[in-house]
Amino acid sequence: MAAAIRHELRFILNDRDVVLTSVAPDQTLLDWLRLSQNLRGTKEGCAEGDCGACTVLVGKRVGGELVYEGVNACIRFTGSLDCCHVVTVEHLAPNEGRLHPVQQAMVDFHGSQCGFCTPGFVMSLYGLWMRSPDPSDFEIEKALQGNLCRCTGYEAIIRSARAISSYGRVSEDPLASERASILARLARMDDGSRVEVGEGGGRLIVPADVDDLAAVLEAEPKATVVAGSTDVGLWVTKMMRNISPAVFIGGVRELRSMSEENGVVTIGAGVTYSEAFDYLSRRIPALGALVARIGGEQVRNMGTIGGNIANGSPIGDTPPPLIALGSRLTLRKGAAQRTIPLEEFFIAYGKQDRQPGEFVEAVHVPVPGEGIHYAVHKISKRREEDITATLGAFHLELAADGTVKEIRIAYGGMAATPKRASAVEAALTGKPWTEATIEAAIPAYEQDFTPLTDMRATAEYRMLAAKNLLRRFHLETSGAKVPARVSRYTVAA
């Protein structure tokens, strides 16, 4: 059954409906706002989703609700906004001369100096305030991980953030009071059609549903599949690559579902980090600590676990922990689905087990049972919003006699793909879970890995830190009462 086709993109920008019949697949939201709409409050600081000066809110419909999230307009494609509500700093225009609570707090607490990053901070804090009017310092810092300020040292911004609710109530905010009507407007825009805009070398497609996506990719096997655009965005802004035809899958409903059955969580390929970890961290607490180490809030709101897997990067943060959990991956081509162990998807650097026209549909994550020790440790130059130097994930089952019944260890940043430490695993299996066993297994790392030196770390450091993560894992699972890591937060995330 072929979907109806609509040749226009529809969304709401601040308070007005927008219909675009012409938009390039690589048109970024930021350029569109600044150059086409002359909305210049939103700034470009890096054009790669790392500084947050371009933060805007995007309201999207999730299960009948309208959820607003901060995103990086610099790497968000306009084509991905069908039936969404885009809110820029201009929407917080003073009301009868009074600033918005977020803005007034930032002014009163001296939260701006040069002011260039400020609209981005305002939007991130606005998003936080709407979902958590009285946030903890941890929530504030987590919400601001994707916003860089070079002037203030952040202290004044944190003081502002703590005070926002003393300036006004969320319920009186227009985005709260008008939410139902905006939702209705968005629902009216959504006619269930596939969207196709442009022609020749500049086409974009928004599939109507997952079957339509399968059909589109069968017809266009060379299309660029764009989920959160946290990676593809840079192909455009930094590498100037042509991504046409671009297929935007972020809104495909079936890919946005999550479910759990028989202890296995199935995550659709379009589920964002924020959404996936919101659930996973409750089921698998060790993953909860990891989420605050992946990207900034905006990237987590855009990027997907499916995308993190599909792009095959050796330094993606989700494949190693999912591999250690024994996750499986479902791929689909046309009507045909196949499910493989996740680790087998990664063949070599830049090469994955994915055929032309095939796409990642879902990943299936077993929840560790009782008695399983599971941990994920990421090492990076800067603790948060940084790319991994090395990341180790450990899944340990001990036998009743205290020996290792089964252990799965997977690393990122140590090889050309996310990779199991098979030799180390073999050296540990069947042995007592003791320091002596660990030390005896350590040399096996040299068989498993030959890491590289690059700007993030030397090979020497990667190897040593990777080994020491096993030592840390042992310390933390063997009843040692001493702290084996440093933590920013007294209440661990």
Added chain:
Amino acid sequence: MTKHTSNLKAEKIVGGVHASPRHDSAHKHVTGTAVYIDDIVEPFGTLHAGLGLANVAHGTIRSMDLSAVRAAPGVVDVLTASDIPGVNEISPSGMNDDPVLADGKVEFHGQPIFCVIAETREQARRAARLAKIEYEELPAVIDIWDVDVETHRQVTTPLTLKRGDAAAALASAPRRVKGRMRLGGQDHFYLEGQVSLAIPGEDEDVLVYCSTQGPSETQHMVAHALGVPSHSVAIEVRRMGGGFGGKETQANQCAALAAIAAKKLKRAVKLRLDRDEDMLATGKRHDFAIDYDVGFDEEGRILGVDYTFALRAGFSADLSGPVGDRALFHCDNAYFFPHVHAKSAPLYTNTVSNTAFRGFGGPQGMVGAERVIDEVAFAVGKDPLEIRKLNFYDAMGVDGERNITPYHQKVEDCIIQRIVAELEESADYAGRRKAIAEFNAGSPVVKRGLALTPVKFGISFTKTESNQAGALVHVYTDGSVHMNHGGTEMGQGLHLKVAQVVAEEFQIDLDRVKITATTTAKVPNTSPTAASSGADLNGMAAQDAARQIKDRLIDFAAETHQIPRDQVVFLPNRVRVGNEEIAFNELVRQAYMNRIQLSAAGFYKTPKIHWDRAKGRGHAFYYYAYGAACSEVSVDTLTGEYVVERTDILHDTGRSLNRAIDIGQVEGGFIQGMGWLTTEELWWDDKGRLRTHAPSTYKIPLASDRPKIFNVALTNWSEAYEPTIHRSKAVGEPPLPLGLAVLHALSDAVASVADHRICPRLDAPATPERVLMAVERLKAQVAK
């Protein structure tokens, strides 16, 4: 503000000096209505420029085929060196070594070679990638760690400071330690990258809106490159989205290219660099290799020091000479060296030409001082804080002999003792030192460290002629005031402080003083807003202008009321003339009616200072600013990861013009200094390519990197020793080296794995990797 009513009964004006009004643009920052260069509505037909960058580190251009660039969609023109109508040269030091566009030879990877002009920015950027350039590659020197400092090519004349006989003191000292420290550079990472918008005018005129800290220098460079008199070029900047020294000379290239294209094509041209291009093609803080040799007694009192500060200058001189100088000026930090010999070596490398960055070499000098203190402390087995205190300059008022700097200036205003004593107390240094020792004894993996480090920072440009400033103040007939001066706003609140000074002078509320964009057409021949001098210099110049007008108003009132001048007194928003009070606005109106000039150009030059570089002697600084920071960290000795648990700061800004603004400078400066010394790592590959050229790879601190507990206070008792503007002190740069406390706390934590018997010699930036490797090194030394 549409209508203003002055409070004529007020006891105090709103927003005078020593008050804490909020940043004048805060409400515009938060609403996105503050206009930066890229936000200016472009004139009709504006074109956009993009740069073509070299992709070898050193070589001659054998051939350059730009036909595909020219043929690309939207391209209007491509500029190369031969299109520069004036001189292809923008060296701020006049060394003729800084081309606008590379001409025949390439000296670093990322050097601009050509400039594409297209209808859109995206078209220009895409087209720039289509060039076919063949190079004859030449051997490249990328870093300075392995070069011979004595013989390697230098980009400019080095400096030597000497006092006493360091060689003899070292030879006869009871104890002696030599070592070397590697200290990395730093990218400015202003959030707003380099940008210029040039609008051609009639004749030879061009107006350039440029994100620059030095409008006058930009004006001169643009004129030089265009081959026109300076009077034909106007530079304007209302505000920058951060500068930090990175827009002192580095703004000139974009300005010159935009102006050349605009004049050639007779259309407005904008050049805004992409973040990656900005980081590849513009200069940074200098890396330093610091060689030291220190002699001391058994107590830990320093007897003599010999230093070599080798700095990675990059391919040209730029400001490397004076940056090296300032490193030497601060190699003593707050310590008296009885005998000292220190020299700089600005080394040529095939990397981008390094430049000014907040502190301008001073922080690097202080890092050298503090490393020496650590060496001495470990050698004599004492807490480094004890050694610091033992070696301080004499306190202000002490009639001693330990008060002469390596450049022969007498330190007359030293208050570091009191600052350190107060901070030691408020931060409970002794109690926490004990608690940390106990914690570490029971914690084999996580180790804590603590350090308290001082700052003494010299205030003045060492280039004497830069210590002058101008201002232009108009009072309009309604009593509102237009204020302009040569300083630029980059977030530091300079315009606000100067406006406070003017408001105070006239005794009118701050909102009566209009802050206006810096422009070379109003105040000429200004110094860059740098060296922390913005408020000191421009505040004084604006005060001078306001006083001239005020004097005329007093003369006028005294004459018309036939009373002595001292009976004309400026009260809040009004003037008492004899027994009568008259609104300021009314007095101004009357003065106008009587043809009194209500506009004045103010001027200031810093007194007392002089500097003889050849002799290495002089009164280089008008005064010093002081501060101290105490930081505690936790280090994971398995991975090198760390957390800053707490930082306490006490900093001196004299009688602060605006404490809220100054607190912001101290907090921000500390975090920026901490970032420099911890996670901000510039990394070049073996081909000389900078691989940390964007925030994805270059890691400045996040909100979650600031100390868990962060107590920042300003001294409430100090005032400038010299008659500075309202006895305030400069605050731009001095807080940055407070970040050293974190480096030394990390070092202290690392030292704990060897029971504090070995100086960790932790290099910077102290990334988790460097921390772990230092831990491993110390463990190995203990095991031996």
